[in-house]
Structure formats: C-alpha cells, structure tokens
Amino acid sequence: MCNKNGSPYEAPIGVFDSGVGGLTVAREIMRNLPNERIVYFGDTARVPYGSKSKDTIIRYSRQIIRFLQTQGVKAIVIACNTASALALEEVEKEFDLPIIGVVKPGARVAAGTTKNGRIGVIGTESTIHSHMYRQLISSYDPGITVYGKACPLFVPLVEEGWLKDPVTEEVAKRYLKDLLRQDIDTLILGCTHYPLLRSLIAGIVGDQVQLVNPAYETARELGCLLEQKGIANPGEKEPGKEPYRFFVSDAADKFKNFANSILPYDIETTRKINIEEY
Amino acid sequence: MCNKNGSPYEAPIGVFDSGVGGLTVAREIMRNLPNERIVYFGDTARVPYGSKSKDTIIRYSRQIIRFLQTQGVKAIVIACNTASALALEEVEKEFDLPIIGVVKPGARVAAGTTKNGRIGVIGTESTIHSHMYRQLISSYDPGITVYGKACPLFVPLVEEGWLKDPVTEEVAKRYLKDLLRQDIDTLILGCTHYPLLRSLIAGIVGDQVQLVNPAYETARELGCLLEQKGIANPGEKEPGKEPYRFFVSDAADKFKNFANSILPYDIETTRKINIEEY
Numbered sequence: 001m002c003n004k005n006g007s008p009y010e011a012p013i014g015v016f017d018s019g020v021g022g023l024t025v026a027r028e029i030m031r032n033l034p035n036e037r038i039v040y041f042g043d044t045a046r047v048p049y050g051s052k053s054k055d056t057i058i059r060y061s062r063q064i065i066r067f068l069q070t071q072g073v074k075a076i077v078i079a080c081n082t083a084s085a086l087a088l089e090e091v092e093k094e095f096d097l098p099i100i101g102v103v104k105p106g107a108r109v110a111a112g113t114t115k116n117g118r119i120g121v122i123g124t125e126s127t128i129h130s131h132m133y134r135q136l137i138s139s140y141d142p143g144i145t146v147y148g149k150a151c152p153l154f155v156p157l158v159e160e161g162w163l164k165d166p167v168t169e170e171v172a173k174r175y176l177k178d179l180l181r182q183d184i185d186t187l188i189l190g191c192t193h194y195p196l197l198r199s200l201i202a203g204i205v206g207d208q209v210q211l212v213n214p215a216y217e218t219a220r221e222l223g224c225l226l227e228q229k230g231i232a233n234p235g236e237k238e239p240g241k242e243p244y245r246f247f248v249s250d251a252a253d254k255f256k257n258f259a260n261s262i263l264p265y266d267i268e269t270t271r272k273i274n275i276e277e278y
Numbered sequence: 279m280c281n282k283n284g285s286p287y288e289a290p291i292g293v294f295d296s297g298v299g300g301l302t303v304a305r306e307i308m309r310n311l312p313n314e315r316i317v318y319f320g321d322t323a324r325v326p327y328g329s330k331s332k333d334t335i336i337r338y339s340r341q342i343i344r345f346l347q348t349q350g351v352k353a354i355v356i357a358c359n360t361a362s363a364l365a366l367e368e369v370e371k372e373f374d375l376p377i378i379g380v381v382k383p384g385a386r387v388a389a390g391t392t393k394n395g396r397i398g399v400i401g402t403e404s405t406i407h408s409h410m411y412r413q414l415i416s417s418y419d420p421g422i423t424v425y426g427k428a429c430p431l432f433v434p435l436v437e438e439g440w441l442k443d444p445v446t447e448e449v450a451k452r453y454l455k456d457l458l459r460q461d462i463d464t465l466i467l468g469c470t471h472y473p474l475l476r477s478l479i480a481g482i483v484g485d486q487v488q489l490v491n492p493a494y495e496t497a498r499e500l501g502c503l504l505e506q507k508g509i510a511n512p513g514e515k516e517p518g519k520e521p522y523r524f525f526v527s528d529a530a531d532k533f534k535n536f537a538n539s540i541l542p543y544d545i546e547t548t549r550k551i552n553i554e555e556y
Contacts, residue, residue, distance in 0.1 A: 044329065051323060051528060125532075153438065156430045170445050250329060254403075 012037035014068030015077045019047040020258045021192030022079030028219035035233040037243045039071040045250035049082040050126025061087035067278040085132035105221040106214025107136040114186040120179040123190035125150040151175045158193040188212045246270045287511045290315035292346030293355045297325040298536045299470030300357030306497035313511040315521045317349040323528035327360040328404025339365035344556040363410035383499040384492025385414040392464040398457040401468035403428040429453045436471040466490045524548045
C-alpha cells in the first residue's frame with residue numbers, strides 16, 4: 001500500500017543513535033505512533049560520538065542513513081544529541097527523505113514553556129560544552145538565558161539500572177543544585193538516557209520546574225511530519241511482519257539486555273552489521 | 279650521553295593510554311624512577327579502546343608508537359589495559375624498542391601474592407569480559423581462581439574528582455560485595471583510573487585483602503628493564519629540558535585539568551596532535 005508519492009505507508013521509521021540511549025526515543029514512537037514500524041540502529045562500535053569531530057559525525061550519519069535506506073525506511077529520526085546538532089543540516093541536504101533530530105523539538109518546546117526566561121539543560125559533557133541547546137533557544141528567543149550542567153555519571157548509572165536508587169538520587173541532587181539556584185522554571189533532559197531518570201529528577205526539582213523530554217517531543221514532531229507528508233500509517237501493523245527491528249555495530253548482547261530493560265516488550269534478536277560497508 | 283648500544287641515557291620513556299587513566303602509570307614512573315624523562319600520549323579523540331576490535335587497537339598502538347619515536351623515546355610503556363592485552367605481542371615484534379604493558383606486571387605480582395589461590399580483579403566492562411587477567415594468571419598457575427567484577431561507575435567517579443566521597447564509597451561497597459563473598463585474598467586494580475581510589479577500596483576490603491596496583495608494578499618492571507638493557511638514566515634530569523611532556527589527540531584542556539589534579543606538579547602545556555598522520 002502506497003500513498004500518492006509512492007511511499008509505502010507501511011514502511012518503517014529509521015531511528016539511530018550512537019548506542020542504546022536512542023531507545024528512549026524509539027520507545028516514545030512506539031507509545032505515541034503505535035501504527036508505525038521501526039528499524040533501530042545503535043552504533044555501539046563507535047560510541048561515544050561526543051568526542052568526535054563534525055566531519056566524522058557527518059560521515060557516520062551518512063553511512064547509517066544509507067544502511068537504513070536498505071531497510072526501506074520512509075523517514076529518519078536522529079535519536080542522538082551530538083549527531084542531531086552536527087549532522088542534521090548536512091544529511092537533510094543530501095538525502096531525499098524526511099529527517100528530524102532530537103535537539104530542535106526539545107529546544108523549541110522548552111522555549112515555549114518557560115515563563116521566566118530561565119531554562120536549564122542537563123546532558124553529557126560534550127552536549128553541554130557544545131552549547132547546542134543554548135544556540136538554538138537563543139535563535140528562537142534571544143531574551144532567554146540557558147544554564148547548562150554536564151552530568152557525566154547519569155549515563156553509567158542508567159546503564160547499571162540504578163534508576164530509583166539512593167546513590168543516583170544523591171548524585172542527581174548534587175548535579176541539580178546549581179541549576180536550581182539559578183531559579184530555572186524549565187529543565188531539558190538533554191541526553192537520550194535521561195528520560196529514564198525522569199521521575200527521580202522530577203522529585204528533586206519539584207513542581208515549579210517543568211521537565212522537557214526531547215524523546216517525547218521528537219515522537220510528537222515525527223507524528224506531525226508523517227501526517228504533513230501524507231506517509232503516516234493509518235492502519236494496524238501486520239503482526240507477522242516484525243514491527244520493530246534492531247541493528248548494532250558491536251556487542252549485540254549488551255544492547256539487547258538494555259533494550260529489554262526499558263522497552264515495553266522483549267526483543268528477540270539484535271543483528272550486528274558492519275556499518276563501515278555503507 | 280649514550281650507552282654502548284648508542285641509546286641516549288637521557289632519552290625519555292614513551293607512555294601511552296587511550297585517555298587520562300595512564301597518568302597514574304606516569305605518576306608511578308615519576309615517583310620510582312625520578313631520573314627518567316617522560317613523553318605521555320593520551321588518545322583522547324579515540325577513547326574508549328575497550329569497545330574496539332583487536333585490529334583497530336593494534337593500528338592505533340602502531341600509530342602512537344611511531345609518534346613517540348619522533349620524540350626520541352628509548353622505551354615504551356603501554357599504560358592501557360586494552361592495548362596491553364590486544365596489541366603488546368604484535369608491536370613488540372614490529373618495533374626495535376623495549377615495550378612493556380600494564381597487564382603482565384599486575385598479573386604476575388597478583389599470582390605471587392595470593393596465599394589461598396583466590397584473586398579478584400576489578401576493571402572496566404571490556405577488561406573484565408575479555409578475561410585478560412584470568413588468562414594470564416592461569417598461565418602462571420592454573421590452580422588459581424580469578425573472580426572478575428566490572429565497575430563501570432568508577433571511571434566517571436574518578437573523573438568527577440569524587441575520590442573520598444560517600445557516594446563513591448557506597449558504589450564501591452556494592453561492587454566489592456560479591457568479590458568479598460568469594461573469599462579473595464588479593465585484588466587487582468585492573469583499570470588505570472582505580473589507583474586513585476586505592477585508599478577508599480583498601481578501607482572497604484580490609485587488611486585481609488592485598489591490593490595489587492599494576493601502575494606501581496609496571497613502573498618497577500620498567501626500572502628493571504632499563505637496568506637490564508643498560509639504558510637507565512644514572513644522573514639527574516637537566517631541569518631546562520622539560521622533563522615531562524604531554525600530548526593528546528583531542529580536548530587538551532580537560533586533559534590538563536585532570537593531570538593537574540593527580541600529578542605532583544602542575545603541567546603547563548599539553549599539545550594536541552593529529553595521531554592519524556602517524
């Protein structure tokens with residue numbers, strides 16, 4: 001079944017990240033767009049992206065999009081903060097496919113949410129030092145001040161599965177103390193792992209701070225984009241067709257364990273591919 | 279000043295790691311071999327090595343040794359567990375230089391230390407899953423049982439500078455609990471960051487467990503090697519000649535901050551080089 005542009009409605013969404021973190025974005029797509037199929041790629045052999053140059057990240061993104069095209073995807077979600085900030089503009093020009101990243105949807109919603117013009121962003125060291133959120137938010141509204149705080153322990157704490165844990169709570173209190181002193185009223189969870197700490201962080205920052213989850217905002221924006229382009233899947237996925245497929249560039253087992261701990265169902269197979277071939 | 283083989287006594291030792299961790303090895307060389315000069319290279323652009331293939335690690339090690347040769351080094355210390363395990367044998371064949379790694383000295387001392395034949399090893403996930411210490415120790419004495427435990431939070435905790443901290447203590451207690459249940463009498467600090475947690479770990483495991491610090495054992499082995507080869511520097515370093523030099527492949531500032539927090543003196547300059555050119 002195709003729409004008038006020849007795109008199959010039933011074609012999957014391609015979602016990629018440097019590793020497992022982008023699964024929180026895939027999860028939001030599963031929840032919010034339950035008719036859509038997904039092909040996920042985690043670049044576990046080349047993680048982390050944060051320390052790599054812009055040229056390298058563009059090259060990696062290009063390879064991954066080429067691979068996802070072999071899987072017949074109808075749109076691409078860059079579920080990685082670094083690749084969204086560094087490669088989105090370039091690959092949008094190169095590929096004849098709708099492509100969205102996670103940074104813009106989160107930044108736009110945060111800019112629209114703040115009442116006092118004071119937004120906090122937490123993320124990895126590379127995300128915070130790149131000022132990617134600050135620059136985008138300033139382009140929407142130069143009157144907004146953005147305070148960044150790198151939280152390098154959050155990713156390994158999430159990967160240990162210590163999501164509701166006194167250690168994680170103490171670490172989060174220390175990380176968030178300075179931001180709270182800045183009187184922020186909006187906080188962006190600027191790393192794809194952090195939505196898994198959402199309730200713990202909400203408990204620390206309290207009701208006066210609105211949390212912005214770019215994973216959720218990206219899934220919403222993807223829904224709008226599919227409607228606009230006329231390529232949303234109007235019907236149920238056919239159950240026999242393996243609605244969600246997972247590929248990695250290394251260490252498939254570790255990926256599968258993490259995926260099974262956060263997704264609403266157990267994934268059976270994760271395929272390892274040689275991404276350098278694409 | 280040269281010895282009979284034409285090696286300059288005053289030539290520096292080349293020390294390399296995937297990042298900052300190997301500085302604990304450099305620190306032990308400074309302490310134990312105060313006459314020796316050092317050229318340190320941290321491959322901060324390509325860290326971590328643990329997730330990369332053997333071929334890649336050999337290629338990286340080869341590039342770094344070629345670069346260190348341009349600095350006139352007389353010997354090489356691979357201050358990285360992954361590269362020691364995967365590349366040492368290969369580069370030893372290729373280069374006409376004395377080369378030692380951190381894994382063998384630690385494994386040998388641990389095998390000679392245990393009384394009850396039960397050794398624990400802590401390290402990164404990749405070090406533990408590779409069983410590099412287990413295999414080596416078995417080759418020295420197949421009667422010894424080695425228990426491994428990955429401690430993925432230790433590196434970011436050390437890099438946060440939380441060395442004597444209730445959070446780090448609680449994390450360490452959880453990580454070490456299973457090893458202590460195995461009745462180990464010897465524990466290898468199998469990651470170059472971990473010597474910075476030495477006193478905290480010693481407080482948890484108690485007097486009945488001997489800690490083995492591969493950084494210290496490597497510096498000792500290096501001293502013996504330099505003596506054997508007749509290339510140890512018998513005199514004081516000339517102060518005008520910048521006895522310790524530091525190079526990185528990316529983000530020199532972050533490296534310098536970490537180095538200044540653990541070395542016995544402040545380093546002034548860290549040079550960034552393009553390691554792919556070597």
